[in-house]
Amino acid sequence: MESVTRFSVSLDKKLLHELDRMCREKGYDNRSLAIADMVRAHLVEHRQQFGEQDIAGTITLVYDHHKPHLMELLTDIQHDHGDLIIATLHVHLDHHNCLEVLAVRGQAEPIKKVADSLIAAKGVKHGKLTITTTGHDLPA
């Protein structure tokens, strides 16, 4: 038997509207079921154990560079982990939006933490860690 808990969530009005549209389009009976699925999907990703494996990868971020203090925060985090971040490619999508791609290399766990703190920064609209390989251990 499942024990269900009820709690409240605050979302931007437009974002909620988009969520509801996606729920309809995906065929969910209600919002809670859709959110439960999202949480489970993210938990699975989050739990992935990369251990002490040496990985290469990219962190992709989209954000509004006009958001106060956001750029300083993102750059502070990046400079604090200069050993993991090789270089960053910044593309100016339009007057507001930036696409930033960080090339990273190192142990999986600390890289995951840097990605998490960048993506969690308020004002980052979308972020994603793409883990690939250093190529060493993968025959062509």
Place this chain on the structure above:
Amino acid sequence: MESVTRFSVSLDKKLLHELDRMCREKGYDNRSLAIADMVRAHLVEHRQQFGEQDIAGTITLVYDHHKPHLMELLTDIQHDHGDLIIATLHVHLDHHNCLEVLAVRGQAEPIKKVADSLIAAKGVKHGKLTITTTGHDLPA
């Protein structure tokens, strides 16, 4: 200025517990911020279905640059789609292996096709298309 709406969600107790733990581990200030990020991430993925949607993203490739004709092939494909590919960041992982990240923007379908042909190229050890957003259509 943001307009925020409050609504209630029902989740399995254990799932909520796991969500809260993930929020702490990822450094979110509260549950709503985490759920907003999940919703946005899923919206981005969901919109991938719509072929004429304008998207931004990255294509990540790892390959051995000593593989005969591989670099010419990859560069030929990239130059043939100069309208979709903004710039490419190339990192020399070691004597053999390259990490290449392409920043892309344009219609989703042709971008997927370019990614497919790059990833399918013989000698590319790992490749991944990461679709994000142009930021235009995504509320903060």
Place this chain on the structure above:
Amino acid sequence: MESVTRFSVSLDKKLLHELDRMCREKGYDNRSLAIADMVRAHLVEHRQQFGEQDIAGTITLVYDHHKPHLMELLTDIQHDHGDLIIATLHVHLDHHNCLEVLAVRGQAEPIKKVADSLIAAKGVKHGKLTITTTGHDLPA
């Protein structure tokens, strides 16, 4: 297919000797290749005088990202000229210092103005505009 012309040049004996030494030190296969490179380099410089020439180039900046408001200012300038700036490569030199390289393309005059305003920004320790060619108008 290239059409090559042969012609003769008169040089001071000592200067020719120095040219040949430089060719060896720089790794040129022969004198003609070295002279062709010199001619092209001087053509690129010579053409910079004509303000409406279509050019490609890079703007190199070194700055301390902890300087208040500097990053916002630099990014604002870059986003205001998104038509000239293709992409920006950001390297984290250490905890404080950033090396930023902007790939630019467009008319020479507006590019020079953008470079000037970036380099003049308070907190930029060193900046340089490197003008090269779009390749179109430069024979092999």
Place this chain on the structure above:
Amino acid sequence: MESVTRFSVSLDKKLLHELDRMCREKGYDNRSLAIADMVRAHLVEHRQQFGEQDIAGTITLVYDHHKPHLMELLTDIQHDHGDLIIATLHVHLDHHNCLEVLAVRGQAEPIKKVADSLIAAKGVKHGKLTITTTGHDLPA
């Protein structure tokens, strides 16, 4: 009294045409005088001693990626000096021409050598080493 030597040079026909036009525009009496000036200018640059100073900088290259074996050569040189080259930004200017910017850091002399061998590669239309600072030793 000067001792003059006569030797022959092979140049692409179009490039020779451009050289002659530049000679006229700059007011040179003949080709040999112009080439002598170019050689001297490059000798001055080449002789610049940077010693063991730690520098940061960029190497900018424009080349035709269809040139046989050029990309492999450039990439081989870059991978052989992975300790000096942090990352490379590649922009597809058109169907033929590439703009490539390498972010470099290390001792000045070896960096100059890498730059020389990249720029001397047959098919590179224009190349330039831009030396800046690591920021350490430069007060804001």
